[in-house]
Structure formats: C-alpha cells, structure tokens
C-alpha cells in the first residue's frame with residue numbers, strides 16, 4: 001500500500017490499515033512484531049478479521065440521511081460513540097509516553113481509557129496528567145493478595161470505577177516471534193540490534209535517555225535497584241496468578257466495590273457464570289489472537305454469547321476492530337460497545353496523541369458513514385435484522 005503521509009500531516013492518513021503500514025515502517029522489527037503479531041500460525045488473529053468480513057450489512061434504502069444517533073450510555077456514562085481504548089501492556093515500546101498519549105486522545109473525545117496492569121505509565125501519573133480521564137483499570141490477578149489489594153486500592157484512589165479482570169492470559173500465548181527476537185529477557189538478537197540502529201527516530205522516541213521503561217504500576221513493589229524494564233518483567237513473571245478460578249472472581253467481586261467486568265470470555269456458559277456472580281459486564285475477546293491459537297473469532301463468539309446476556313449486563317467486544325463498519329456489525333450482533341487495541345496503538349506509534357486521535361476519529365467517521373449508508377438512524381435500532389450471511393443464505397435473528 002502506498003502512503004502519502006508526510007511528516008505529521010495525519011489528515012493524509014485515511015484508514016487504520018494505513019496507520020498500521022506507517023507504524024510498520026517506523027518501528028524496529030521486534031517492536032512491530034510485538035504490536036501486530038499473534039500466537040503460533042496466527043489463525044485466530046486472521047479469524048478475527050474474517051469473522052467480520054463474512055458478515056454483511058443488510059441496508060435499507062430511501063432513508064433520509066441525517067446525522068445518526070451514535071450516543072450510548074455505557075456503565076453509567078454517556079459516550080459519543082460506543083468505543084473505548086482497551087488495555088494494552090508495555091505501550092512504552094511504541095512511544096515513551098504512549099499510555100499518556102492514549103489517555104489524552106480518548107479523553108479529548110469523551111471516551112474511556114483502560115490502563116493495563118503492565119502499563120509503563122502508572123495509574124497515578126495518568127490521573128495527575130489527564131485529570132478528566134474516564135479511567136478504567138485492567139487487572140492481572142496477582143499471587144500475593146497484598147499486592148493485589150494494594151493495586152485495587154490505588155486504582156480506587158486514582159478514580160477508577162470500572163475494573164476489567166483479564167482471564168485469558170494465565171500462561172502466555174505461544175508467540176514465536178518473541179523467542180526469535182530475543183536471546184534472553186530484554187536482550188535482543190544481533191540482527192535485531194542492528195535493525196534498531198536503522199530506526200533513529202524510534203530510538204529518540206522510546207529509548208532516549210533512559211532505555212526501555214519499567215512498568216509504572218509495579219514500581220512501588222520493586223526494590224529501588226530493580227525499578228527498570230528487566231526488574232518489572234521479572235516481577236510480573238513471578239506474580240501473575242496462574243491458578244485463577246471462579247472463586248477468585250467471586251472474592252474479587254466482594255473486594256471491589258466499583259464496576260467489575262470479565263475480559264476474555266468466549267463461551268456462553270462462562271457468560272452465565274459471570275452473570276451469576278453479579279458482574280457488571282463481559283468483554284468478549286481472544287486477546288487479539290495473541291493467546292489461545294485456534295480460538296473462535298471474537299464476532300463468532302459474540303454471536304453465541306449475546307443471546308445469553310441479552311441486556312442483563314454490559315456486553316463489550318474486542319479483537320479485530322479496524323473499521324467503523326466492524327463497530328456496526330458488533331452492535332448489530334448485541335455488543336454495547338467495542339474496545340480498541342491495535343487500532344489506536346498503530347496511531348500512537350506513528351504520531352503519539354495525534355496518531356491515536358486520528359485512529360479514533362477515522363473509526364468514528366467511518367461508523368457514522370456506515371450508519372448513514374445502512375439507512376440506520378439510531379444505533380439503538382441495530383439488531384441482527386441488519387445483517388445477512390450471504391454464504392450460508394441465512395439471516396441472523398435474535
């Protein structure tokens with residue numbers, strides 16, 4: 001794909017795919033693979049896109065074109081468009097202050113920003129520097145209950161009212177590129193070191209002056225000498241709880257008084273269990289195809305889960321959103337809102353806050369145009385009746 005992007009003229013970037021292509025050129029190979037890669041043969045990564053492309057919008061004609069209603073109330077807050085920036089760890093590999101840039105871009109558009117446990121900028125720093133942020137926090141459960149309690153109380157102090165527990169990463173997915181690119185933790189292979197030297201702008205943007213950043217939320221738990229990238233990676237490797245189960249989630253429900261969502265749900269039986277525990281919502285997600293290879297595409301899973309949930313709790317989806325029409329399809333199949341992962345990360349890698357903002361604006365504009373072309377005046381009207389699967393000659397219902 002040819003891109004006519006010059007300097008910071010982001011108005012010349014017309015799609016998330018184009019932002020991705022620019023990010024690929026700007027990042028050293030290892031960082032690009034970290035951002036874009038999936039597990040093993042990347043079948044699930046590909047399925048995420050395929051599951052969207054197999055669903056077709058069944059438009060109505062001769063519906064006058066007005067700005068469609070795209071606002072939605074989600075978990076007590078009004079959103080101009082039902083999307084938010086989802087949690088992604090170690091964004092500092094793309095841009096030193098990527099977490100802040102993402103938080104600013106989301107906040108400027110009235111959208112929530114979800115910070116990962118393994119972010120580089122701490123939740124306190126996000127709140128201090130972006131005071132109006134609608135901050136969500138994604139929790140990786142910790143083996144040490146005191147560490148987990150401390151993270152939760154800090155999140156509450158930082159104004160977080162929505163917590164996402166990620167349940168699909170108890171062991172790390174098989175990301176072969178990661179093992180290829182590093183000879184040992186944080187030590188790049190020679191080929192990758194040479195490749196890094198070919199990316200002076202990235203070196204300036206990420207590595208200068210202090211090298212790869214540590215994980216801000218975890219720093220208080222680390223001895224001063226280990227408050228660095230290696231120390232925090234070692235810490236999270238030791239602390240992430242691999243024995244997570246439903247009883248842990250029930251305890252978390254008691255422990256956390258704010259809204260609690262489970263992220264990484266693909267099976268309707270798990271949606272039932274989450275409802276029984278009184279959770280406030282689910283994120284249907286396969287972690288962007290980075291975890292279980294061979295997992296269902298996110299939209300495939302949504303189709304199974306939505307009929308079970310049916311307005312009883314918030315239903316969110318991520319994994320594969322790259323176009324405004326994807327948002328329309330997800331909403332038609334029962335999602336209340338979508339989370340963005342790589343889409344806004346491509347933007348931040350290209351041009352910090354402006355790049356993330358461009359990704360959000362592109363998706364918003366595409367979403368509005370899609371609704372107009374569908375003849376859909378209000379997202380509240382979206383339902384499976386707006387979809388057709390031309391291959392199966394079936395129409396989705398309920």
Ligand SMILES: Cc1cc2nc3c(=O)[nH]c(=O)nc-3n(C[C@H](O)[C@H](O)[C@H](O)COP(=O)(O)O)c2cc1C
Nearest residue numbers: 086087088089116166287288318319320321341342
């Ligand atoms: C680079 C990267 C880092 C991620 N880190 C986390 C994380 O720390 N916690 C988490 O719950 N999900 C994490 N995810 C998964 C995202 O929250 C989300 O599920 C995924 O990106 C959605 O797929 P998409 O980016 O293809 O749309 C990460 C994804 C990427 C691409």
